[in-house]
Structures are given as structure tokens and as C-alpha cells.
């Protein structure tokens with residue numbers, strides 16, 4: 053009798069459990085991001101929650117497409133691997149669409165225009181353009197287009213040393229501590245670090261490369277990509293995109 057009851061309870065638990073799983077896998081998208089990239093993705097200082105323009109945008113897109121979103125915090129250089137191995141469903145991380153990355157993942161419609169710029173301490177008077185990086189040290193975030201640019205400049209015999217860090221916080225700390233001469237990173241993110249450290253950091257020269265950000269799915273996930281692209285269209289048409297842009301960039 054007792055044994056029979058245990059079996060019944062186990063069966064009920066199993067059924068509920070399975071139902072739960074089925075529901076989750078069909079409706080929840082796991083979105084990977086590296087959250088030291090304000091205002092696109094960053095941790096709220098009080099709640100520690102990952103927030104930002106990208107996060108709100110992908111949630112709005114997913115909602116239009118009929119999905120829920122779970123945000124996963126990963127290293128920037130691990131995002132593409134996580135997508136390829138199926139540990140995450142989507143990358144949303146201020147990721148620039150590049151031909152090399154396009155060989156590994158499928159990008160959605162570009163959702164933001166950005167570009168790389170050189171940042172230096174405000175009191176620096178010798179670095180006024182990328183050419184002035186001759187013999188200088190540069191800090192960058194691992195796996196980024198900024199890191200790629202810095203390596204290119206080093207190979208060209210200009211930059212002397214490239215120091216690579218896991219987070220943008222560590223990159224800017226290095227600049228503030230004076231242990232490197234410059235940072236190469238996306239302009240809108242440099243602007244946030246400048247505002248957070250008033251009077252300490254400035255940008256010099258022109259935009260090095262015009263870049264566009266895209267969310268990414270595993271290659272061949274055409275149906276998911278189409279749904280998300282349609283979601284982006286709807287988020288733009290509804291005015292939600294402009295609302296988020298105004299909230300995070302004051303435009």
C-alpha cells in the first residue's frame with residue numbers, strides 16, 4: 053500500500069517535471085552576454101541584475117517573437133563557442149558583425165551603428181590620433197574587434213605592446229592607473245566610461261572602423277533568426293526601439 057502510494061507520487065512528479073521541461077525548451081531563449089559593456093549590457097550596481105540597451109532590446113524582440121529570455125553572463129571570447137555548442141541560443145553583446153564571425157554564426161539584421169575609437173587619459177598631450185600610438189602600449193578586451201585592431205597596429209610596427217583583459221572594467225582601470233597609454237574600444241562605451249570618470253578620460257582622432265552590431269544565432273537556425281528579425285522589425289515599428297535609444301543614449 054505504502055509502496056503503491058510512493059510509485060503514484062513519483063509518477064505525478066515525473067509527469068509534472070517533464071511537462072515543465074517541455075514548456076521551457078520551447079519558449080525560453082538563453083541569451084549570452086558579457087556585461088561590462090555599458091550602456092549595452094552591464095550589472096546594476098545595487099541589484100546585480102544584468103541590464104542595458106541590448107538586454108531590453110532582446111527581451112522586447114523575444115516577446116514579439118513569442119519567447120521568454122534568460123540572460124547568461126559569459127566571457128566575451130566564450131560567446132561564439134557557447135552558441136556553437138548549444139549552451140546558449142542567442143548572443144546579444146554589442147557584437148560587431150564581421151566576415152570572420154559570419155563564418156561561424158548567423159547574425160540578425162544590424163540593430164546599432166558603432167565604431168572603434170582611441171581613448172587616452174585627459175592629461176595626455178602626445179597621443180592625438182592613431183598614428184601617435186607609435187611605441188605605445190594599448191589595453192583591450194579579449195576577443196573584441198578593438199583587440200584585433202590593436203594587434204594589427206602592432207604587426208604594422210606601430211603599437212609596441214597590447215595588453216588583453218577579460219572585462220572592460222579591467223581595461224579602463226589599467227588606463228586610469230596609468231599602466232597603459234591608450235585603450236581601443238567602441239565609441240559609445242568609451243563615452244560611458246568617460247562620464248563615469250569625469251575629467252579623466254578623453255577620445256582622440258577619428259572613428260577607426262565603422263561597425264554594426266547584430267544579435268547572433270547558431271548557423272543554420274534559420275527559423276529562429278527569421279522570427280527574431282521579424283521581432284526587431286515590430287519593435288522598431290512600435291516605437292519601442294526609439295524609446296530604448298532615448299533612454300540609454302538620450303537621442
Ligand code: ARG
Nearest residue numbers: 086089145146147148196197
Ligand atoms: N563590438 C566589439 C566586438 O564585437 C566589442 C564588443 C564587446 N562586448 C561586450 N559585451 N563586452 O568585438
